[in-house]
Amino acid sequence: MLRLQNVSLVRGVRVLYKNVNLTTSDGEIIGLVGPNGSGKSTLFAAILGELSTEDGDILAPPLNRISHVAQRVVETDLPALEYILEGHAPLMEAKAELKRAEEAGDDMAYAQAVAHLAEINEGAVVAKAEEILYGLGFKPNDSSRQVSEFSGGWRNRIALARALMRPADLLLLDEPTNHLDIDSVIWLESFLKQQEATVIVISHDREFLDRIAKSIWSVEDNTINRYGGNYSQFEVTRAQKLALQQAAAKAYERTASHLQAYIDRFRYKATKARQAQSRIKMLEKLQSVEPVLAKNEWRFSFLQPEKVPQHLITAEGVACGYEPDHPILTQVKCNISAGARIGILGVNGTGKSTLVKTLIGELEPLAGEIRYGQGLEIGYFAQHQLNDLRDDESPLQHLTRIAPPNMRELDLRNFLGKFRFSGDQALAPVGPMSGGEK
Structure with missing residues (x-):
């Protein structure tokens, strides 16, 4: 169980929230929501003891009974399965106990360690780890690959698998559906509903929260309020x-x-x-009632191009991939017209991102032909776009680097303002920003 008693948290000089009083129930799945930068991830850090509260107390399970996804996966040469099994603390302790008994030559301690390991049932733990890997989209032979061989997105999945593997009373998940395909998200929903730990999930995926959350904690008006039901409710x-x-x-x-x-x-x-x-x-x-504070709505819009070709991209007999002798996709044929809205589906590793990179010209087609409409301009937000951010630079510096030479700083600031980066926020370094802000 987790209990927040009169908790106040501050980031820099800004009060995120104060006088928060909340309690979880055993096995409850909670969606933690709020605007980017409102302090959702900061609350996780406070629960984990990584930062202190300005006021109040956080009564949480012992750290060895709290599981969370590491922000960064170490570049280890351990096989993926072995790295994930390290997240199962009881198994690791039992194996370490067995090793100590062997080295000491203590027959009694060795017998006890063997019995302890048998009680944990290493075979069942390994089977569960493999089930988690498969559920998150890994192929059977991926379990033996070194963690360092995987790309950033796949390492994030490995970190998630390690967190799910750990026996815990409290599970903290920060945007767990990032980097997951539809099948993996569906599997994760089922997994979370079946496990016994209390779960707190930070997510901007309202459909995901609708399907799993039993209550919502909303960061609002300098506090955190609890609402019963899922996100829609x-x-x-x-x-x-x-x-x-x-x-x-x-x-x-x-x-x-x-x-x-x-x-x-x-x-x-x-x-x-x-x-x-x-x-x-x-x-x-007479008891005063504060009026509802007006909030600036964020209305997202794309800049309108001066001219849009009717036919944007035409592909005929295209092969996509990185090695001429081993294409990932072959005989791709498509015709993308102005105004189309297209979803690309497929399990992990089948070439969705490779197809997009080929269509936009980032990868040369291994065969076939791609034709582009005259004057076509392509905007591309990649799967691992955040890897291109420079932690020491501000949002304004990032935009200045890619903007046309004739754009004024005022225009860039106005553009950033549409994304809620106004005033000093436009000049702050990207590194300390929350995931949503990045």
Whole structure:
């Protein structure tokens, strides 16, 4: 169980939230939501003891009973399966116990260690690790590959597998569906529903939260509020709550204004002094209601091109891949027209990203022909786009580097403002930013 008692957290000089009082139930799956930079990942760090609260207490299970996904997977030469099994602390301790007994030549300790290892059932633990690997999209022969051989996205999956492997009372997941395909997301949903630990999930995937969450913790108005139900239910309840708050605030304002007007008019008139004093007491007892703070809505829009060709990309008999003798896809034929909205599906490793890179010209086709519409301009957001960010540079510096030479700084700042990077935020280094902000 996890309990937050009057918790206040500060990042730099900014108060993220204060006076937070929340308690989890055993086996509860909680969605932690809020705007980018509001302190969701910071709460995880506080639960793990990586930073201190400004005020209040966090009562959490022991660290060896909390599982979380490491922000970065070490570049180890261990096989993937072995690295994931290291996340199972009881198994690792039992094997270490057996090794110590062997080295000491202690027959009694050795017998106890063998019994301990048999009780844990290493075979079942290994089978579970393989099941997790397969569920997250790995192929059978991937378990023996070294972790260092995998790309960044696949290492993130390995980190997730290691966290899921660990016996825990509390499981903390920060954007677990990033880098997962549809099949892996469906598998993860099923896995989380079946395990016994309390789970807190940070996610911007509303459909994922709708399917797994039993309650929502929402970071809002410098605190964290709990709502029962999944994400859709949270949205309805919160909208109703805000509507009631706004109505109550208006009613308070009307009543207070009426009382204050009477007081101002008659408090110094002898004939009305008693009534005025009565209204002063009523005004003092009247419970104030804060109006709902207006929030700037973020309306995402793409810049409009000056001219759009009717036929954007045409591919005929295209082969995609990295080695001429071993193409990943062959005989690709497609015709992409202006205004099309196309989804590309397929299990991991079947060549979805390779196809996109080939169509946009980042990879040369191994065979066939690709034709582009005249004047076509292509925007591309890659699977591992975050790897291109420079931690020591600001959002403004990133845009300045890729913007046309004739763009003014004011234009770039206005553009960043649409993405909620205004004022000093546009000049802050990217490194410390949250995942969502990046």
